[in-house]
Amino acid sequence: MNYESHEEWKASEAAARRAKKAEQDAMSPEVRDVAATYPGARPVVVIDxxxxxxxxxxxxxxxxxxxxxxxxxxxxxxxxxxxxxxxx
CATH class of the missing domain: 1.20.5 (Single alpha-helices involved in coiled-coils or other helix-helix interfaces)
Structure with a gap:
Protein backbone atom coordinates (compact mmCIF):
# COMPACT_ATOMS: atom_id res chain seq x y z
CA MET A 1 0.00 0.00 0.00
CA ASN A 2 1.24 3.45 -0.89
CA TYR A 3 0.97 5.37 2.40
CA GLU A 4 2.07 8.71 0.95
CA SER A 5 -0.74 8.67 -1.59
CA HIS A 6 -3.17 7.63 1.10
CA GLU A 7 -2.10 10.52 3.34
CA GLU A 8 -2.45 12.95 0.42
CA TRP A 9 -5.91 11.57 -0.31
CA LYS A 10 -6.94 11.94 3.35
CA ALA A 11 -5.64 15.52 3.36
CA SER A 12 -7.53 16.38 0.17
CA GLU A 13 -10.73 14.82 1.57
CA ALA A 14 -10.35 16.80 4.79
CA ALA A 15 -9.83 20.01 2.79
CA ALA A 16 -12.92 19.25 0.72
CA ARG A 17 -14.99 18.66 3.89
CA ARG A 18 -13.73 21.95 5.38
CA ALA A 19 -14.58 23.81 2.16
CA LYS A 20 -18.08 22.30 2.09
CA LYS A 21 -18.61 23.18 5.77
CA ALA A 22 -17.47 26.77 5.14
CA GLU A 23 -19.84 27.00 2.16
CA GLN A 24 -22.75 25.71 4.25
CA ASP A 25 -21.93 28.08 7.10
CA ALA A 26 -22.14 31.01 4.67
CA MET A 27 -25.68 29.99 3.57
CA SER A 28 -28.84 31.31 5.16
CA PRO A 29 -30.77 28.76 7.26
CA GLU A 30 -33.51 28.43 4.61
CA VAL A 31 -31.01 27.72 1.83
CA ARG A 32 -29.12 25.32 4.12
CA ASP A 33 -32.36 23.37 4.78
CA VAL A 34 -33.10 23.11 1.06
CA ALA A 35 -29.53 22.06 0.30
CA ALA A 36 -29.81 19.34 2.97
CA THR A 37 -33.15 18.13 1.59
CA TYR A 38 -32.03 18.23 -2.05
CA PRO A 39 -28.29 17.45 -2.09
CA GLY A 40 -27.79 18.51 -5.73
CA ALA A 41 -29.65 21.81 -5.35
CA ARG A 42 -27.69 25.03 -5.81
CA PRO A 43 -28.85 28.62 -5.14
CA VAL A 44 -29.84 30.48 -8.32
CA VAL A 45 -30.33 34.16 -9.08
CA VAL A 46 -32.60 34.98 -12.05
CA ILE A 47 -31.28 38.03 -13.88
CA ASP A 48 -33.56 38.34 -16.90
Missing part, protein backbone atom coordinates in the same frame (compact mmCIF):
# COMPACT_ATOMS: atom_id res chain seq x y z
CA UNK A 49 -36.66 36.76 -18.46
CA UNK A 50 -36.74 36.91 -22.23
CA UNK A 51 -40.46 37.18 -23.09
CA UNK A 52 -42.06 38.87 -26.07
CA UNK A 53 -44.68 41.55 -25.52
CA UNK A 54 -47.45 39.43 -27.04
CA UNK A 55 -46.60 36.45 -24.84
CA UNK A 56 -46.59 38.73 -21.80
CA UNK A 57 -50.03 40.14 -22.73
CA UNK A 58 -51.43 36.60 -23.17
CA UNK A 59 -49.97 35.60 -19.80
CA UNK A 60 -51.49 38.62 -18.07
CA UNK A 61 -54.92 38.01 -19.68
CA UNK A 62 -54.84 34.38 -18.50
CA UNK A 63 -53.80 35.60 -15.07
CA UNK A 64 -56.71 38.07 -14.97
CA UNK A 65 -59.18 35.37 -16.06
CA UNK A 66 -57.83 32.99 -13.41
CA UNK A 67 -58.54 35.55 -10.68
CA UNK A 68 -62.30 35.39 -11.35
CA UNK A 69 -62.89 31.90 -9.86
CA UNK A 70 -60.48 32.70 -7.04
CA UNK A 71 -62.42 35.87 -6.23
CA UNK A 72 -65.71 33.97 -6.31
CA UNK A 73 -64.33 31.37 -3.88
CA UNK A 74 -63.03 34.09 -1.55
CA UNK A 75 -66.39 35.91 -1.65
CA UNK A 76 -68.24 32.68 -0.80
CA UNK A 77 -65.84 31.96 2.07
CA UNK A 78 -66.16 35.51 3.39
CA UNK A 79 -69.96 35.37 3.09
CA UNK A 80 -70.07 32.02 4.91
CA UNK A 81 -67.75 33.26 7.66
CA UNK A 82 -69.74 36.45 8.23
CA UNK A 83 -73.00 34.45 8.23
CA UNK A 84 -71.57 32.04 10.81
CA UNK A 85 -70.28 34.88 12.99
CA UNK A 86 -73.64 36.69 12.82
CA UNK A 87 -75.37 33.57 14.17
CA UNK A 88 -73.23 33.64 17.30
Missing amino acids: INMSFGAMVRFMVKWAIATIPAAIILIILFWGLTSFVSLI
Whole structure:
Protein backbone atom coordinates (compact mmCIF):
# COMPACT_ATOMS: atom_id res chain seq x y z
CA MET A 1 0.00 0.00 0.00
CA ASN A 2 1.24 3.45 -0.89
CA TYR A 3 0.97 5.37 2.40
CA GLU A 4 2.07 8.71 0.95
CA SER A 5 -0.74 8.67 -1.59
CA HIS A 6 -3.17 7.63 1.10
CA GLU A 7 -2.10 10.52 3.34
CA GLU A 8 -2.45 12.95 0.42
CA TRP A 9 -5.91 11.57 -0.31
CA LYS A 10 -6.94 11.94 3.35
CA ALA A 11 -5.64 15.52 3.36
CA SER A 12 -7.53 16.38 0.17
CA GLU A 13 -10.73 14.82 1.57
CA ALA A 14 -10.35 16.80 4.79
CA ALA A 15 -9.83 20.01 2.79
CA ALA A 16 -12.92 19.25 0.72
CA ARG A 17 -14.99 18.66 3.89
CA ARG A 18 -13.73 21.95 5.38
CA ALA A 19 -14.58 23.81 2.16
CA LYS A 20 -18.08 22.30 2.09
CA LYS A 21 -18.61 23.18 5.77
CA ALA A 22 -17.47 26.77 5.14
CA GLU A 23 -19.84 27.00 2.16
CA GLN A 24 -22.75 25.71 4.25
CA ASP A 25 -21.93 28.08 7.10
CA ALA A 26 -22.14 31.01 4.67
CA MET A 27 -25.68 29.99 3.57
CA SER A 28 -28.84 31.31 5.16
CA PRO A 29 -30.77 28.76 7.26
CA GLU A 30 -33.51 28.43 4.61
CA VAL A 31 -31.01 27.72 1.83
CA ARG A 32 -29.12 25.32 4.12
CA ASP A 33 -32.36 23.37 4.78
CA VAL A 34 -33.10 23.11 1.06
CA ALA A 35 -29.53 22.06 0.30
CA ALA A 36 -29.81 19.34 2.97
CA THR A 37 -33.15 18.13 1.59
CA TYR A 38 -32.03 18.23 -2.05
CA PRO A 39 -28.29 17.45 -2.09
CA GLY A 40 -27.79 18.51 -5.73
CA ALA A 41 -29.65 21.81 -5.35
CA ARG A 42 -27.69 25.03 -5.81
CA PRO A 43 -28.85 28.62 -5.14
CA VAL A 44 -29.84 30.48 -8.32
CA VAL A 45 -30.33 34.16 -9.08
CA VAL A 46 -32.60 34.98 -12.05
CA ILE A 47 -31.28 38.03 -13.88
CA ASP A 48 -33.56 38.34 -16.90
CA ILE A 49 -36.66 36.76 -18.46
CA ASN A 50 -36.74 36.91 -22.23
CA MET A 51 -40.46 37.18 -23.09
CA SER A 52 -42.06 38.87 -26.07
CA PHE A 53 -44.68 41.55 -25.52
CA GLY A 54 -47.45 39.43 -27.04
CA ALA A 55 -46.60 36.45 -24.84
CA MET A 56 -46.59 38.73 -21.80
CA VAL A 57 -50.03 40.14 -22.73
CA ARG A 58 -51.43 36.60 -23.17
CA PHE A 59 -49.97 35.60 -19.80
CA MET A 60 -51.49 38.62 -18.07
CA VAL A 61 -54.92 38.01 -19.68
CA LYS A 62 -54.84 34.38 -18.50
CA TRP A 63 -53.80 35.60 -15.07
CA ALA A 64 -56.71 38.07 -14.97
CA ILE A 65 -59.18 35.37 -16.06
CA ALA A 66 -57.83 32.99 -13.41
CA THR A 67 -58.54 35.55 -10.68
CA ILE A 68 -62.30 35.39 -11.35
CA PRO A 69 -62.89 31.90 -9.86
CA ALA A 70 -60.48 32.70 -7.04
CA ALA A 71 -62.42 35.87 -6.23
CA ILE A 72 -65.71 33.97 -6.31
CA ILE A 73 -64.33 31.37 -3.88
CA LEU A 74 -63.03 34.09 -1.55
CA ILE A 75 -66.39 35.91 -1.65
CA ILE A 76 -68.24 32.68 -0.80
CA LEU A 77 -65.84 31.96 2.07
CA PHE A 78 -66.16 35.51 3.39
CA TRP A 79 -69.96 35.37 3.09
CA GLY A 80 -70.07 32.02 4.91
CA LEU A 81 -67.75 33.26 7.66
CA THR A 82 -69.74 36.45 8.23
CA SER A 83 -73.00 34.45 8.23
CA PHE A 84 -71.57 32.04 10.81
CA VAL A 85 -70.28 34.88 12.99
CA SER A 86 -73.64 36.69 12.82
CA LEU A 87 -75.37 33.57 14.17
CA ILE A 88 -73.23 33.64 17.30
